[in-house]
Each structure stands twice: as structure tokens, then as C-alpha cells.
Amino acid sequence: MKIALLGYGKMGQVIERIALERGHEIVLKKDQDTSFDGLDRADVAIDFSIPSAAVSNITTCFTHKVPVISGTTGWLEQYDEMVQLCQKEDGAFISSSNFSxxxxxxxxxxxxxxxxxxxxxxxxxxxxxxxxxxxxxxxxxxxxxxxxxxxxxxxxxxxxxxxxxxxxxxxxxxxxxxxxxxxxxxxxxxxxxxxxxxxxHNREGFALGAVIAAEWIVGKKGVFSMKDVLELK
CATH class of the missing domain: 3.30.360.10 (Dihydrodipicolinate Reductase; domain 2)
Known part of the structure; x- marks a missing residue:
């Protein structure tokens, strides 16, 4: 699986390590000062950026037909807008306040x-x-x-x-x-x-859950939650 990391802070770095350990490839590591070069090669994007960047990141992924796993919080007043865009673009989306x-x-x-x-x-x-x-x-x-x-x-x-x-x-x-x-x-x-x-106890649980969600969503269409991923419904 080819992953685009949107946000390369502490969480992004832990996600990178866990993804590599699970046999995946990182094709984009985007921080505030980098472009989206590599997004077109991604099977899925994992967004752990900042509130002011999240909507732009998610929008760009949907328009490039890349599924999104979003763990960024503080932007959810625009969540419904992103759900509508996902549906319009026939995309795939999981946003969670916590992927642990x-x-x-x-x-x-x-x-x-x-x-x-x-x-x-x-x-x-x-x-x-x-x-x-x-x-x-x-x-x-x-x-x-x-x-x-x-x-x-x-x-x-x-x-x-x-x-x-x-x-x-x-x-x-x-x-x-x-x-x-x-x-x-x-x-x-x-x-x-x-x-x-x-x-x-550490960031490992958040990162592992995000990678598991990314593995699960590839090939799917629609708006999902961690309940779907963990079969809790």
C-alpha cells in the first residue's frame, strides 16, 4: 500500500514507522511548506496535520480520488461539507477524533x-x-x-x-x-x-489505529467510522 502522509509532526513520524514496519510505502510526506507531489501515486492519505490545513488537505485528496483517513481535530465545523464533497467525488473517508x-x-x-x-x-x-x-x-x-x-x-x-x-x-x-x-x-x-x-501511554496506539483504518478503506467507497473498521456496529 502506498501512503501519503499529510502532516509530518510527531504523529506523522510514528505513523511512518509503523506503516513501514507493516510493509507499506510512503510516497508523500507533506508538511506546511511542501507540495502535494506524490499524491497521485498514493492508495490512501493519512492526515494528521493542523486544523487550518485539514480541509484543504482533505479536499485535495478527494479531487485526486485518494481515500482519506483524517485524525486532525479542531476543524469539524466543516465536517458535513467534507462528507458532501466525498460523496460528490465518489470517494472514501474516515474522520475520527481518536484512532486508538x-x-x-x-x-x-x-x-x-x-x-x-x-x-x-x-x-x-x-x-x-x-x-x-x-x-x-x-x-x-x-x-x-x-x-x-x-x-x-x-x-x-x-x-x-x-x-x-x-x-x-x-x-x-x-x-x-x-x-x-x-x-x-x-x-x-x-x-x-x-x-x-x-x-x-504513548502515540503508538493512535498511529497503529490510523494505519489499520487505511488498510481497511483501500478499495471502498463511502463515509465510514472506526466502528466499521473494528466491526463494532
């Missing part, structure tokens, strides 16, 4: 727990996410996905970084040097607390 296999299992646990807690009004849901200080967006895309998982399965209607009102989930976003990513969902009452937590 463990995190995607965590998403399922979170949704299941939210369903069980939905009728227990004595418990209040809160969340915490911790990342390295280089992370540009807050809260993380993963935290937003977790909050949406709760909202879709309970009486909560929104999340906030501020003081939570009724039916809002407070997310505390912390930035600490070198932390790859930790996400905690907590339900607290006056008598006890229930907590689920995912802790990433």
Missing part, C-alpha cells in the same frame, strides 16, 4: 454506561481530559466525542468548559508536558462515584 483501538472500545463503554445512568438523577456527569502542552485545541476531539456519546444516550443536552448548568456536562481540559492523552468520565452522587478512564 482502545479509545474506540472506550467510546462504546461510555455510551453503554450513559444509557444505564440516564434515569439516575442523583448522579452528575463530569469529564476530564489531559494532553501535552503542544495540543492546539481544547477540549480534545476525543473528549467532545465522549460528551456526544453521553448526550445521545441521556438527558444531557450540551457540554461546557465553564461552570455547568442543568443538563450540561462540565469538561475540565488540562495541558501537562508530555502527556499523550488521558480521558476520564465520572458520575458522582452524594453517596458514591462511578468512573471510567482511558490512559494512553
Amino acid at each position: 483501538l482502545g479509545v474506540n472500545i472506550f467510546f462504546e463503554l461510555n455510551a453503554y454506561l450513559a444509557k444505564m445512568m440516564a434515569k439516575l438523577d442523583s448522579y452528575k456527569a463530569t469529564m476530564e481530559e489531559i494532553h501535552h502542552i503542544q495540543k492546539l485545541d481544547a477540549p480534545s476531539g476525543t473528549a467532545i466525542s465522549l460528551a456526544k456519546g453521553i448526550i445521545e444516550n441521556s438527558h444531557y443536552t450540551n457540554w461546557t468548559l465553564e461552570q455547568a448548568q442543568t443538563h450540561e456536562i462540565h469538561i475540565e481540559a488540562k495541558r501537562i508536558t508530555t502527556v499523550p492523552g488521558t480521558h476520564t468520565v465520572n458520575y458522582s452522587s452524594e453517596v458514591d462515584s462511578i468512573e471510567i478512564k482511558h490512559t494512553a
